[in-house]
Amino acid sequence: MVVGRIGRPHGVRGEVTVEVRTDDPDLRFVLGAVLRTDPVDRGPVTVTGRRWHRDVLLLQFEGPGGRVVDSREAAEEYRDTELHVPITDLPELDDPDAFYDHQLVGLSARLPDGTVLGEVTAVRHEGADLLVVRRVEDGELLIPFVAAIVPTVDLTVGVVVVDPPEGLLDL
Known part of the structure; x- marks a missing residue:
């Protein structure tokens, strides 16, 4: 399930903006979360930092093999990458009128x-x-x-x- 899309880099230390596509970003983008990517050759990625800048979620992460994304240029390589969580990792919904x-x-x-x-x-x-x-x-x-x-x-x-x-x- 798509939970976000990486946008443009923010600053020079590898942070990226994220277009959030989940109703619970605090649960999906926790430190240590491993997210699948599309295109798949860019990931998986592991969240190593997160913060809100006004209404924009900023993430830092490691790529495959623990490759640290720590520069604007490295972050740019991930632009337009969708971030996914496996459907099996989603919690059951308590509300019978709520759906994924x-x-x-x-x-x-x-x-x-x-x-x-x-x-x-x-x-x-x-x-x-x-x-x-x-x-x-x-x-x-x-x-x-x-x-x-x-x-x-x-x-x-x-x-x-x-x-x-x-x-x-x-x-």
Whole structure:
């Protein structure tokens, strides 16, 4: 599961900015955490330092074989690298109405009457959570992932029910 993406270097000592893609960065980016990478030839990486600079997470890390990333040039080599944690390392969710993104991707999106809208291809976190649905005909829909619009998520059947307000599907 993707938990972040390395951005530009910060300073000259090997720190990098991280675009956080997890709701719990304090758990995912602890000192000593080993994260898989994509592309895979850049990792795994081990977190050796972390701090917040305003609203931006800054990380320091070691690359494969304990290679210390301690310069701006070395950090630049990791730009645009996605950071992953194995799905098996994720804790169980206590809230029955909470889901990991990987659980939602691939589900069939249907209207309450059973009409198929398409397939959930991604979940975007842009202030509000949005389901990205590839339509059966063509194009994509962005569906706000709130109980009023998505009243049912059935992982065993592989379906999300979308009850859109008037006009949402016309956008």
